[in-house]
Amino acid sequence: MSAHMETVTGVDNRKFAMWSLIASECFLFGTLIVNYFVKRNRGLEGPTGPEIFDINLTTLSTFDLLMSSVAMVLALHYCRTKELRKMQAWLGVVVLGGAIFLGFQWYEFNHFVNLGLKLDTSVFGSAFYMLTGCHGLHVAVGVLWITSILITSLRKGEAWFNDTVIEVAGLYWHFVDVVWIILFTVVYLFVYI
């Protein structure tokens, strides 16, 4: 019922709702970031950030997520110009980018565990895993969502160019990217601060 409705602001209800959710998530990640900063130098045992962070790898994942954001905005563009194959291709790139990011994160978490930093080793580890894990969970949900959209498009073909659905998913995806932009800086690049 919220589709195709005339709205006072001119913004589709679903798009407004997604922005509201994003506003809410500023506080979600804000809390996690505060917790991380409070805890990062208070671990009593196990390795610390400077000892284990691999900035080269993290830079690659940042770049990967940025590319997936570019792909997302292109997918929306081609949805609006009704170029089906291009839209589907770029949606596929988004999914691939997200999956690669998750792959990097999986590798990183495994590597840290091998170096002795588990979820319960120290408050630094707990705060780190909770923050980046929460972000990773958001990425995973996004990958699932956009994959579903891609499959819907593959099944319905030319009959389905629902740009609001793609725009709303895109907003979510870009937001996930934006959070990572912040995390890359405050968690990784600030490791020695």
Add this chain to the structure above:
Amino acid sequence: MSDSHASHGGGVKLYWIFCVILSVITFLEWAVFEYREPWGIGKVSLVVSLSIFSLIKFVMVVGWYMHLKDDPKMLKNTFIFSLLLASGVAAGLLALML
């Protein structure tokens, strides 16, 4: 429906230009961190420069990829207000806890 750059390749070109800029900035972030010692970048300069870099990326993605720049005021204000309030509360908490 929000406005669209749909009909022209100009929109696509802008997205790619931003993509290059975002990539360059990411590379610069890595470089500033990696070469902070040889380049003599102290802690303060590091924090300031990295913060500026990520702020630029933030604004570019939010303003142009998420099209917030072109959206109605009420939508813009919803996000900006929440972001500023969250930052303020986070800053307060950090001041109290660190």
Add this chain to the structure above:
Amino acid sequence: MSSANSQQTGLWSWITTVDHKKIGIMYALAAFFFLVVGGAEAILMRTQLLVPNNDFITARTFNSMVTMHGTTMIFLVVMPLSAAFFNYLTPLMIGARDVAFPRLNALSFWIFLFGGILLNFGFFIDQVPRGGWFGYANLTSLQYTPDLSVDFWAMGLQVVGLASLIASVNFFVTILNMRCKGMTLLKMPMFMWTNLVTQVLLMLSLPVITIALLMVTFDRHFGTGFFIPGEGGSVILWQHLFWVFGHPEVYILILPAMGIVSEILTTFSKKPLFGYSVMVYSSCAIGFLGFAVWAHHMFTTGLGPWATTFFSAATMLIAVPTGVKIFNWISTVWGGRIRFTTANLFALSFVAMFTFGGLSGIMHSSAPIDSQHQDTYFVVAHFHYVLYGGAVMALFGGIYYWFPKVTGRFMDETMGKIQFWLYMIGFNVTFFPMHFLGVQGMPRRNYTYAVDQGWDLWNWVASVGAYATAVGGIVFAINFFWSLKKGAKAEGDAWNGRTLEWTIPSPPHEYNFGIEPTVTRTDDFWYQKYSEDGKKLQPPKPEKYDPNDIHLPGPSYWPIILAAGITVAASGFFVQGIGLYVSLLGIAVVVVSVYGWSFEEA
């Protein structure tokens, strides 16, 4: 889609409803049930404290009563009752047919209901939460509370919090996007403004408690040490995070009530709201400043002089817009032709009682004075004056005021007045003496007190007041059920009202408005009935319309199934051995429901 004439009846129609009016009614009924539960918890406490050295209930039980009374009244009574009014009235007051996301609306209700059951589930297995409604760390750690009580509390709150978060986005978008033609933001009813601010507060504060509760759960189940000092954690961080949520939460509790009071007072004084735009700005200021005062709950934790000063000043500042609202309500009523209906009595009493509570609140804002109040009954007096004398009284006023709209019958005024006086007298008899007990040093949350403290008299008096209130509650229940069947019939414009909900029949059609209204000013309906100088006008003839042309969203069973999935996923923490599988099952139900929902025809 279903057309306006395909009304269903019966239990299944309620389970699958997406109609905001039915959902509002369900919220109210659930809130009434939990009001009885929370009230019983209060009665048990007051009976235990009736005399010194009492052994009516054990200390453990008393601690559970303290915890559950607060948790229930806040999350399962005041918030859902406010939600009931938001649900029922928002589309009606802004001239819409339903909210922006009808199925999401239903989802919020079912998540709340199941979450409320989860929160109280401990009663069935004698593991009732007993760490206070604020669950201070590290009492909540596994070391100090090894049983499941904390998990019921934490998970229960997570679930009901999710309901509120989803609803907040829904109502936020509804109010901004679905107002009828001509209704700019500054022409909305005042209740819609307090609604809007409340939704923003919910949207932004809930994530903080979500993370904090997650951290508690992780500490207990996954070996982390966020709030465990011995592992590098910090108990004070819990207090900060809790109150960053907790303070906006109290404004979430009071703002809807304030909006209801604005509606009732204007109708029964036959005057417009005094200083409408100032009221709007004050409400916004209260909402915004609400995020800047949280540490006034922590003045005795050693924040340091800078922080203490800041929070003290900010707290004093927030009294200004609050005080402005009080003066504006008084000015609204001043010189009006006042009808002392039961609804109005409750609304007027709000103004007085909330002022009392605000005065003791302002006393707390001074940190040195607060160091004497902290953890004494003086604080208990303060928050009951604002939450009970304030919010609860206003909500009852709202019930008497809008009951005719919802049911087509008035509640009985005689019984209403009896309830009102029993509540007013009972409430003041219970809580006014607590100011004395507080300054006499009686600490909070203690299950008993010694004979030679000098606290006997006022405790006894306070408990008697509670019994009077309980009788008032019984009178209300009788009135409620009697009026449903035998109350005087009410027309659409039951009270000669000012806002759009009074332009449609009582009870309304499923589609609310036959033709979507157009307004030109605040209280537009009033000025269709009366000219500026009070002369009766000939209201325009209602336009004809065909109900069959109106299409409403059809019912759906996905909301209740999705809500069940979420609750089952949360319950995995309470089940020995197979807990993980229980949670996975819940998550699977959630995933299936999300897809089913997405592909359902609107």
